[in-house]
Amino acid sequence: MNSELRGKAWKYGDDVDTDVIIPARYLNTSDPAELARHCMEDIDASFAAKVSNGDIIVAGKNFGCGSSREHAPIAIKASGASAVVARSFARIFYRNAFNMGLPIFEAPEAVDGIEAGDRLAVDMEKGILRNETKGREYRFTPIPPFMQELVAAGGLLNYIAIRKKGT
Amino acid sequence: MAMTLTEKILARHAGRTSVSPGELILAKVDLALGNDVTSPIAIQAFRSLGVPEVFDRERVALVPDHFAPNKDIRSAEQVKMMREFAREYGIVNYFEVGRMGIEHVLLPDEGLVVPGDLVIGADSHTCTYGALCAFSTGVGSTDLAAAMVSGEVWLKVPDTLRIVLSGMPGKWVEGKDVILHIIGEIGVDGALYQAMEYAGDGIAHLPMAWRFTVSNMAIEAGAKNGIFPFDAATKRYADARAKRRYEVVAADPGARYAGELSVDLAALEPVVAFPHLPGNTKPLSQVGNVPVDQVVVGSCTNGRIEDLRGAAEVLRGRKVHDGVRMIVFPATQEIYLQAMREGLMEVFVTAGAAFSTPTCGPCLGGHMGILAKGERAIATTNRNFVGRMGHPESEVYLANPVVAAASAVLGRIGGPDEL
Numbered sequence: 313m314n315s316e317l318r319g320k321a322w323k324y325g326d327d328v329d330t331d332v333i334i335p336a337r338y339l340n341t342s343d344p345a346e347l348a349r350h351c352m353e354d355i356d357a358s359f360a361a362k363v364s365n366g367d368i369i370v371a372g373k374n375f376g377c378g379s380s381r382e383h384a385p386i387a388i389k390a391s392g393a394s395a396v397v398a399r400s401f402a403r404i405f406y407r408n409a410f411n412m413g414l415p416i417f418e419a420p421e422a423v424d425g426i427e428a429g430d431r432l433a434v435d436m437e438k439g440i441l442r443n444e445t446k447g448r449e450y451r452f453t454p455i456p457p458f459m460q461e462l463v464a465a466g467g468l469l470n471y472i473a474i475r476k477k478g479t
Numbered sequence: 480m481a482m483t484l485t486e487k488i489l490a491r492h493a494g495r496t497s498v499s500p501g502e503l504i505l506a507k508v509d510l511a512l513g514n515d516v517t518s519p520i521a522i523q524a525f526r527s528l529g530v531p532e533v534f535d536r537e538r539v540a541l542v543p544d545h546f547a548p549n550k551d552i553r554s555a556e557q558v559k560m561m562r563e564f565a566r567e568y569g570i571v572n573y574f575e576v577g578r579m580g581i582e583h584v585l586l587p588d589e590g591l592v593v594p595g596d597l598v599i600g601a602d603s604h605t606c607t608y609g610a611l612c613a614f615s616t617g618v619g620s621t622d623l624a625a626a627m628v629s630g631e632v633w634l635k636v637p638d639t640l641r642i643v644l645s646g647m648p649g650k651w652v653e654g655k656d657v658i659l660h661i662i663g664e665i666g667v668d669g670a671l672y673q674a675m676e677y678a679g680d681g682i683a684h685l686p687m688a689w690r691f692t693v694s695n696m697a698i699e700a701g702a703k704n705g706i707f708p709f710d711a712a713t714k715r716y717a718d719a720r721a722k723r724r725y726e727v728v729a730a731d732p733g734a735r736y737a738g739e740l741s742v743d744l745a746a747l748e749p750v751v752a753f754p755h756l757p758g759n760t761k762p763l764s765q766v767g768n769v770p771v772d773q774v775v776v777g778s779c780t781n782g783r784i785e786d787l788r789g790a791a792e793v794l795r796g797r798k799v800h801d802g803v804r805m806i807v808f809p810a811t812q813e814i815y816l817q818a819m820r821e822g823l824m825e826v827f828v829t830a831g832a833a834f835s836t837p838t839c840g841p842c843l844g845g846h847m848g849i850l851a852k853g854e855r856a857i858a859t860t861n862r863n864f865v866g867r868m869g870h871p872e873s874e875v876y877l878a879n880p881v882v883a884a885a886s887a888v889l890g891r892i893g894g895p896d897e898l
Contacts, residue, residue: 329862329864331844332865332871335844336516336867337845339545339845341553377667378698379603379862380601380602380617381619382517385619386520403701408619408620408622468622468633469625473528
């Protein structure tokens with residue numbers, strides 16, 4: 313896992329729900345590339361076309377609330393975005409992101425200090441987010457040990473497969 | 480150690496004498512559920528592991544309800560993938576169109592979820608079964624795949640928010656109003672990562688149908704689950720249906736709660752959630768003049784026979800307003816049949832409403848009642864996010880079935896007392 317992520321910020325507000333991350337009208341497919349074309353469509357129609365590899369979504373509280381659709385983290389990951397930083401995450405989205413391998417971080421102070429378009433660098437292992445545009449640095453709690461195990465195993469399925477072999 | 484209802488069920492399924500909030504546990508699941516939107520990803524993941532069989536053929540439930548009956552070719556492909564998987568792996572509880580229903584009404588009604596269970600489902604409204612004094616929570620497709628392989632799920636033991644219900648609800652107030660009121664009070668992340676556990680003498684006034692509605696929308700407050708204690712009503716419901724033996728679980732005296740909220744049911748009036756969050760609520764009397772284009776009665780939240788009876792009583796001898804389309808979705812084939820036997824279907828059709836086969840349909844903007852730009856609906860469903868029922872510039876208001884039916888007659892949001 314590359315522990316340093318770099319990209320520009322896409323800033324959104326509170327309670328960004330999975331229906332705007334990937335509207336249900338596109339859930340008749342699970343193809344990542346196709347889902348990515350509609351990522352964030354109902355909240356920001358420009359996102360899918362303009363997002364660059366490595367960019368980071370920055371949002372307020374309760375990001376990913378609503379439906380359990382794993383298509384949401386799949387769409388974000390396939391769009392090229394490298395991570396999501398938010399004040400807090402809805403719990404199913406939180407699970408899905410880790411199970412899928414999309415890094416996400418709760419960093420409330422950083423969220424307040426970031427504007428759309430700011431250049432960000434995130435060191436996942438150390439738990440440091442640098443806003444290079446504003447010249448500010450924030451610390452956040454690194455991911456919990458169990459999540460690190462999941463990530464180290466290559467996601468939940470591999471984790472399960474390894475456990476199953478062991479029994 | 481004294482435990483809450485949720486802690487107790489989790490401990491039991493983790494093979495532990497006790498668990499505490501914040502702990503990560505690996506727990507056995509009694510049932511794992513997927514639908515036509517979430518199963519395809521889970522099936523692909525399952526197949527990628529090359530496992531010869533699912534952990535238990537009777538404990539996986541696959542229900543094509545979201546875009547079924549198939550709304551387009553791609554939806555048909557997704558359901559076909561489910562059907563073929565079910566055949567190949569001998570999944571006992573695959574429910575075909577014509578025998579299916581909306582998963583969260585169907586599975587407890589079929590007796591496949593019983594009190595004390597631990598159920599996970601790749602659908603956020605899996606929390607519905609808390610009404611049966613079971614722990615149930617929504618997960619993603621990868622979690623479903625993992626559970627199909629191992630019969631287990633990793634869970635973080637949540638803190639519990641205790642919600643004490645007292646008093647008797649007044650006329651036109653139903654389960655939907657109780658939960659909308661609570662979400663309005665605490666917000667759409669007011670119970671984030673937490674269990675909501677109901678208590679108090681007010682519970683006795685909540686029939687099972689209402690409890691299912693209350694538990695169903697726990698996710699709309701950010702909660703992991705919403706659980707009711709086991710009582711005489713739970714026993715009646717479970718004993719009439721349960722396909723497995725069950726053990727009754729109760730919270731321990733002295734269990735620790737992260738917080739407490741009191742709700743006086745007698746003080747409630749019907750509640751309406753305005754766009755675009757379920758927590759954006761107003762009492763019905765403060766709604767003002769809000770004309771509607773469409774009325775939807777149905778969904779895993781309010782598609783039960785009791786919901787249809789309430790809506791039909793309001794509509795009996797009346798007509799749906801000229802400017803309104805009303806669509807009614809019984810949640811299962813059993814409920815459809817019951818509505819037919821009781822003459823409810825005739826009431827709806829005579830009033831000028833459409834009566835559909837069971838499907839999640841328009842609730843998530845799938846099919847069977849999508850809104851155009853600028854249109855407005857009042858629905859008994861669970862979410863009113865931007866674009867939830869169609870165009871991103873359409874609007875959804877959430878309410879109980881009698882308010883929805885009255886609004887269909889009035890052509891604007893209003894209650895049965897205005898008719």
